Amino acid sequence: MLVLTLSFVGTQIRQFEWCYSGSKRLKFNAILTTYEIVLKDKALLGSLSWAALLVDEAHRLKNDDSLLYKALMEFDTNHRLLITGTPLQNSLKELWSLLHFIMPNKYVCVIGQCVEEVPKNA
DSSP states (O other): EEEEEOOGGGGGGGGSSBBOSSSBBBBOOOEEEOOHHHHHTTTHTTEEEEEEESSSGGGGGSSSSSSSHHHTTTTTEEEEEEEHHHHHSSSSSHHHHHHHEEEETTTTEEEEEEEEEOOOTT
């Protein structure tokens, strides 16, 4: 398994040959990067399908209006994991933002009202 750290690569990310010739199959299994690189190269990174998205310092996703939150929500992922050591600050909105990020189909917003989706069989 190759882990590519993009934080030191900077502008060379676009020069790296990501896929095998003639296919969209990646040459590596994981990417370790910074939020700044994700925001800078969200079009390229967001165009790929990911098996898992693990987000460290997940307290940065407590605001669902942030650029980072919106950029990462567009990523096609099978699984999402949030890692944080920062406690929630008595805010249901912050909790909802984190839950919506990892389970967007279960926690939805309708006309500004953020709720847990009730199963149709209930």
